[in-house]
Amino acid sequence: MAFDKMELREVEVWDGNHAAAQAMRQAQIDVVAAYPITPSTPIVEGYAKFLADGYIEGEFVMVESEHAAMSGCIGAAAAGGRVATATSSQGFALMVETLYQASGMRLPIVLNVVNRALASPLNVNGDHSDMYLGRDSGWIQFDAYSPQEAYDLNLIAFKVAEDHDIRLPAMVNQDGFLTSHTAQGLKPLSDDDAYAFVGEFKPMNDMLDFEHPVTHGVQTEEDWHFEHKARQHNDLMTKVLPKIKEVFVDFEKLSGRKYNLVEKYNMDDADVCVVCMGSSVETAREVASEMRENGIKAGVVGIRVLRPFPFFEIIEALKDVKAVAALDRSSPNGAAGTLFNEIAGALFNTDSKTLLSGYIYGLGGRDLTKKHLVDLFNELQANVDAGKVTTKLQQFIGVRGPKLAYL
Numbered sequence: 001m002a003f004d005k006m007e008l009r010e011v012e013v014w015d016g017n018h019a020a021a022q023a024m025r026q027a028q029i030d031v032v033a034a035y036p037i038t039p040s041t042p043i044v045e046g047y048a049k050f051l052a053d054g055y056i057e058g059e060f061v062m063v064e065s066e067h068a069a070m071s072g073c074i075g076a077a078a079a080g081g082r083v084a085t086a087t088s089s090q091g092f093a094l095m096v097e098t099l100y101q102a103s104g105m106r107l108p109i110v111l112n113v114v115n116r117a118l119a120s121p122l123n124v125n126g127d128h129s130d131m132y133l134g135r136d137s138g139w140i141q142f143d144a145y146s147p148q149e150a151y152d153l154n155l156i157a158f159k160v161a162e163d164h165d166i167r168l169p170a171m172v173n174q175d176g177f178l179t180s181h182t183a184q185g186l187k188p189l190s191d192d193d194a195y196a197f198v199g200e201f202k203p204m205n206d207m208l209d210f211e212h213p214v215t216h217g218v219q220t221e222e223d224w225h226f227e228h229k230a231r232q233h234n235d236l237m238t239k240v241l242p243k244i245k246e247v248f249v250d251f252e253k254l255s256g257r258k259y260n261l262v263e264k265y266n267m268d269d270a271d272v273c274v275v276c277m278g279s280s281v282e283t284a285r286e287v288a289s290e291m292r293e294n295g296i297k298a299g300v301v302g303i304r305v306l307r308p309f310p311f312f313e314i315i316e317a318l319k320d321v322k323a324v325a326a327l328d329r330s331s332p333n334g335a336a337g338t339l340f341n342e343i344a345g346a347l348f349n350t351d352s353k354t355l356l357s358g359y360i361y362g363l364g365g366r367d368l369t370k371k372h373l374v375d376l377f378n379e380l381q382a383n384v385d386a387g388k389v390t391t392k393l394q395q396f397i398g399v400r401g402p403k404l405a406y407l
Helices: 016-026 041-052 066-079 089-104 129-133 147-161 191-198 221-255 280-293 311-318 338-348 370-386
Strands: 012-014 031-034 059-062 083-087 110-115 140-143 170-175 184-186 262-265 272-276 298-303 305-307 323-328 355-360 394-396
Touching: 012 016, 016 041, 016 110, 016 147, 016 170, 016 191, 031 041, 031 066, 041 059, 041 083, 059 066, 066 083, 066 089, 083 089, 089 110, 089 129, 089 221, 110 129, 110 147, 140 147, 140 221, 147 170, 147 184, 147 191, 147 221, 191 221, 221 305, 262 280, 262 311, 272 280, 272 311, 272 338, 272 370, 280 298, 280 370, 298 311, 311 338, 323 338, 323 370, 338 355, 355 370
Parallel strands: 031 059, 031 083, 083 110, 110 170, 140 170, 272 298, 272 323, 323 355, 355 394
Antiparallel strands: 012 184, 140 305, 262 298
16 A cells, blocks of 8 residues: 555543544545534544645545535445544534435445534534434444543444444444643553554455446345344344454453443442443442442443444343442433433343433533432432432432422
């Protein structure tokens, strides 16, 4: 390949956006079709800069909308290229129609979603509204808690998605601004090691293979549509999680960094715990350790893979916990939060006597403070002591005005 390699230090100081762009450079993306939107713009800008500076042998396609961006990615992936892009919030919402096209065609596109609130009201800061919007679109969904993880999970996403037994698109989520614009020290792989890990792209059913003509995006109606979607769902549920576990092991051997479908902290003897995602996991871990010094056996469970949802790993993580708080960073708009629902569904047919409550927090970038989490762990301990949920099943954390609680 006619491109330059970049000399990287053992420890680089990158924010989450730059980390994702560097991973895309090292994977040698063939095509990025993109339309800028805050706070994800630096990812595709970074790719374009690397391309202009001779570090990538690929194409950058500037389009007129996020719908067109994913449409361009779909065309490039169907033609047989390694493809990626990035978006946030309203841009993600505009992509939703095409997300189902990509997964239905089994195209291994990688999409960086820098999580941001959905309007209205207009807001450019981070919550998980866009992440949750795509949960049923047939994409694999990873969640990064830090810039290091945004970098690592991009490389992992390519390796999982492009495996010929999987062939499904993947999203890598990171919190807008809290991760995307926060610079931290991280340890990158060398260009050679990163590319060797991801592997050379091997097309499958590509439209430019004229010796083996294929059709993408066919119309099936009632005769075959059900079978197609059932197979796609079955593969997500039975093939993807084992493949992710396998790739996690390979990545640990290479980097020394270990990932799990569900990340557990202080959970061996925990009586109470919170389940959360994104940058909140690191804050919750710190508070849980402090609560233990005060006699409360607190733990944290972080969701690393949102789709396919790791039901059995959640059951195992929570089987001995007495009280659990599911933290959802998105407005449920008339329902219980997504994590609350998923956890409740996982535990329902088990012997678990866990007291489960739901909390909505951090909407539009509102800070989740240590004080909020201290109060939350104390509330969970009060539930344990009382033997029941002592408050409403769903509450809001940190909202101004009268305390809001439902259910």
